[in-house]
Amino acid sequence: MWILGQHDESYRKTRKSVLELVGNTPLVELNRSLPEDIKKKNIKIYAKLESYNPGGSVKDRPATRMILEAINSGKLTKDKVIIDATSGNTGIALAMVGTALGYQVELAMPANVSEERKRIIKAFGAKIHFTNPLESTDGAIIYVRKLVEKYPDKYYYIDQYNNDANWKAHFDSTAVEIWNQTEGKITHFVAGIGTGGTVMGTGRRLKIFNPNIQVIGVQPDSPFHGIEGLKYIETSIKPGIFDENRLDRTMFIGTDIAYQRARELSRLEGIFVGQSSGAAFEAAIRIAREIEEGVIVFICPDGGEKYLTTALYDYE
Ligand code: PMP
Secondary structure, eight states, rough: OOOOTOGGGGSSSSSGGGGGGGSSOOOEEOOSOHHHHHHSSEEEEEEEGGGGSSTTTTTTTHHHHHHHHHHHTSSOOOOOOOEEEEEHHHHHHHHHHHHTOOOEEEEEEEETSSHHHHHHHHHHOOOOEEGGGGGGGHHHHHHHHHHHOTTTEEEOOTTTTTTTTHHHHHIIIIIIHHHHHHHTTTEEEEEEOOSSSSHHHHHHHHHHHHHTTTTEEEEEEEESSTTOOOOOOOGGGOTTTTOOGGGGEEEEOOOHHHHHHHHHIIIOOOOOOOOHHHHHHHHHHHHHHHHHHHEEEEOOBBBGGGGGSSTTTEEE
């Protein structure tokens, strides 16, 4: 039994900036939310809670790495404005990291992203360019490319979809944390695909630790009913950092079941998450039904707060 007041040692030091809080997120074993048929097997399912990053999502990791690499390379100087296309979490992360380091940030995103995301980004002092929601994140990408072409001296284009620092952030942090937290026992890794950074970087490193670890990517099952944060790769601009050959498998998950699983994590475990976490949880459950024993880890990219006014948590 856990006792309040028992401390691990990491809290003892002071931090030089909020950026030192990125990463080292908790891995939590699921109990009450597991279906009965899975409880009977010798299977553990763990949720990696990325809402514990200071910007509230998994995107703090690549945002930190992409900005620091740009500064170190000399390409991002103080006179430039950081810009990128994002469905939201990358925007929040870039705004937070940029602000912490003293840079201006501008973001292009589809106008229909949740109100909470827009306000958090504004709270960090960043500017938003809204693009046509019907064109999804592809519209935002095309918009930013045109803007950067027009004002090449003004902007530093982060380009999260083609930036190797995106997946490398996960190669060096997320994967190592999961390997250590499971004491090398992980057998299956599950993560949603937006840019593909999480699944590519974490998967690549885990396979170096143990080539038998199965790496599973999660996509929405249709280009029309989106799961915020995830991309239906077939009909989108393909992210340059995404290489399907590095995945053992892709699972296509519907919006309704993703919502249901996200709500179950709140109601049955006390873990409050967004819908892409629900999609990854459903994929983990499907894998657990196919195997007799194993240790499955799935990523919960963010918490539920940003979705309070969306259909996900707008129910009786
Ligand atoms: N879920 C959410 C809520 C996200 O914002 C993102 C990032 N777009 C992802 C999943 C996917 O992460 P990645 O870009 O690393 O593939």
